[in-house]
Each structure stands twice: as structure tokens, then as C-alpha cells.
Amino acid sequence: MVVQDLSAQYGTKGRVGGYALRGVSFEVRAGEVLGILGESGGGKSTLARILAGELVRKGPGGHDIRISGGDAFVNGVALRTISQVKRNRLTFHTAYLPQDANDRLERTSTVAELIQQPIFARDKRFDPQSAQNRALTVLDAVGLPLAVMDRYPYELSDGQRQRVAFARSLVLGPNVLIADEPTAGIDVTVRDTVLRVITQLRQDPKFAGIVITHDLAVLRQLGAKVAVVHDGVIVGYGEIAAVFGNPEHAYVRKLARALGLPGLDSNQEPIG
Numbered sequence: 001m002v003v004q005d006l007s008a009q010y011g012t013k014g015r016v017g018g019y020a021l022r023g024v025s026f027e028v029r030a031g032e033v034l035g036i037l038g039e040s041g042g043g044k045s046t047l048a049r050i051l052a053g054e055l056v057r058k059g060p061g062g063h064d065i066r067i068s069g070g071d072a073f074v075n076g077v078a079l080r081t082i083s084q085v086k087r088n089r090l091t092f093h094t095a096y097l098p099q100d101a102n103d104r105l106e107r108t109s110t111v112a113e114l115i116q117q118p119i120f121a122r123d124k125r126f127d128p129q130s131a132q133n134r135a136l137t138v139l140d141a142v143g144l145p146l147a148v149m150d151r152y153p154y155e156l157s158d159g160q161r162q163r164v165a166f167a168r169s170l171v172l173g174p175n176v177l178i179a180d181e182p183t184a185g186i187d188v189t190v191r192d193t194v195l196r197v198i199t200q201l202r203q204d205p206k207f208a209g210i211v212i213t214h215d216l217a218v219l220r221q222l223g224a225k226v227a228v229v230h231d232g233v234i235v236g237y238g239e240i241a242a243v244f245g246n247p248e249h250a251y252v253r254k255l256a257r258a259l260g261l262p263g264l265d266s267n268q269e270p271i272g
């Protein structure tokens with residue numbers, strides 16, 4: 001994944017809004033995971049949406065993101081001028097776990113149906129037995145018991161719903177993972193699942209991942225680099241120790257303190 005001087009704006013009712021991202025650049029090489037941190041409204045989810053190929057999503061709560069400068073490349077595909085056909089091919093290889101994934105599951109479908117949906121959405125005549133087998137494999141990968149297959153989302157806990165959303169994103173066998181706060185506010189065991197799944201995905205030599213999280217323990221275990229996004233701009237980028245060790249930007253200093261990272265002098269401004 002390569003992001004080059006990327007700027008993006010939302011369009012609302014035919015009008016283009018302010019910049020959600022401004023001149024963002026980074027690279028996630030094969031085998032790497034990049035952790036993205038930053039305060040609310042900084043642009044993290046916008047970046048995730050763009051890289052997941054969700055430039056336009058219609059309907060309630062929908063959005064219309066325009067790449068107004070630079071470009072982003074996922075699996076070698078340029079997103080700024082992407083065609084619908086290419087977009088479909090791209091999203092086939094991308095597991096995208098949006099921020100509110102557990103709430104987004106359709107209430108009227110069973111877990112089995114939800115997990116298999118991405119398969120049948122692409123190929124109505126896909127062999128049902130093979131689809132079922134794939135669903136079982138990803139269900140196991142996210143640590144859910146077989147018994148949940150016939151349940152509806154409202155019969156599950158938040159953590160279980162998050163796992164279902166995760167399983168669904170994995171069912172097409174992706175080589176790119178974009179996870180937007182996969183562990184926030186959910187039971188701590190989801191953390192181990194995320195780590196396990198990423199370890200498994202990494203066996204694909206082309207794998208590249210982005211995880212938006214403030215969970216440094218997860219990022220450390222993944223050996224991830226980090227990018228700190230503030231006000232649509234990257235204000236810190238690199239290895240965790242280097243970014244937080246001696247930060248120049250005031251927001252990175254503030255974040256380092258909020259995360260309880262040592263090695264900072266005591267003359268920093270207070271948090272909040």
C-alpha cells in the first residue's frame with residue numbers, strides 16, 4: 001500500500017467540504033502492519049475508507065469522499081481514478097472492518113448468511129457447500145463456536161458481533177486488512193483474535209495491514225510502525241519508539257503522555 005501526498009474532501013449534497021486529509025504520505029510494505037493513531041475527527045476513518053475503496057457510500061450515514069490531491073495505491077491499483085470494475089477486483093482482496101462494524105450487521109440475516117454474503121454478492125452461483133465450508137473456516141479463525149451460525153445479530157454480544165463482522169471481512173481470502181478500531185470498547189479477548197488473524201494473514205507474502213487503534217500492546221506485538229494523524233496531517237511516522245521517544249509535534253507529545261509512555265521530560269503541557 002502506498003499513499004502519496006493524499007488529500008481528500010467530503011462532498012455533501014453536491015458541495016465539497018473542508019479537507020479531511022491533507023498531503024498524507026506513507027507506505028505499508030508486504031508483510032508490514034501500520035498502526036494509525038490520532039484524536040477524534042483527525043481523519044483516521046477517512047483514510048481507512050479510502051484505502052478500502054469506499055469512496056462513495058450511498059444511503060443514510062453515507063459519504064462521498066473525493067481524492068482531491070495525490071493518490072493511494074492498494075495492490076498496485078491507483079484509487080483516484082479507479083473504475084467500478086477495478087474497484088470490485090480491489091475490494092475482493094481487501095478485508096475492511098469499519099469502526100461500527102458490529103452495529104452495521106443486518107438484523108434480519110443469520111450469522112451464516114451474513115458471513116457468506118460477500119461470496120454470493122460476487123457470484124450468485126457459487127457452490128453453497130463450498131461457501132458453507134469457507135464460512136466455517138473463518139468462523140473458527142475468529143474464535144466463534146459453530147452454534148452461532150443460526151443466530152441473529154441481536155442474539156449475540158457486542159464482542160461476538162464484532163467477530164462476525166471480522167469473519168465476514170475475511171471470507172474472500174484477502175491479502176489486505178484495514179481494521180478501524182477493531183478492539184475499542186469490545187471485550188479484551190477480541191484483541192487476541194485480531195493478533196491471531198493478522199499472524200495468519202501474514203503468511204501471504206503480499207499481505208499488508210492497517211490497524212487504527214490506540215492499543216499499543218497490540219501494535220507492539222505486531223511489530224507495527226505507527227502514523228499519528230492530527231487535523232488531516234501526519235504528525236508522526238515510524239517505529240513506535242522513534243515516534244514517541246522524542247516527539248517534536250505537540251500533539252504527539254500529548255498522545256505519548258496520554259498513553260503513559262516514558263522517556264519524556266516533565267516540562268510538557270498538560271493533557272486535555
Ligand SMILES: Nc1ncnc2c1ncn2[C@@H]1O[C@H](COP(=O)(O)OP(=O)(O)OP(=O)(O)O)[C@@H](O)[C@H]1O
Pocket residue numbers: 010011012017019020038039040041042043044045046047061062063064099
Ligand atoms: N460522512 C462525512 N461527511 C462529511 N464530513 C465527514 C464525514 N465523515 C467524516 N467527516 C469529516 O472528516 C474529518 C475526519 O473525520 P474522520 O471520521 O476520518 O476522523 P477520525 O480520526 O476517524 O475520528 P473518529 O476517531 O472519531 O472516528 C472530520 O472533520 C469529520 O467531520
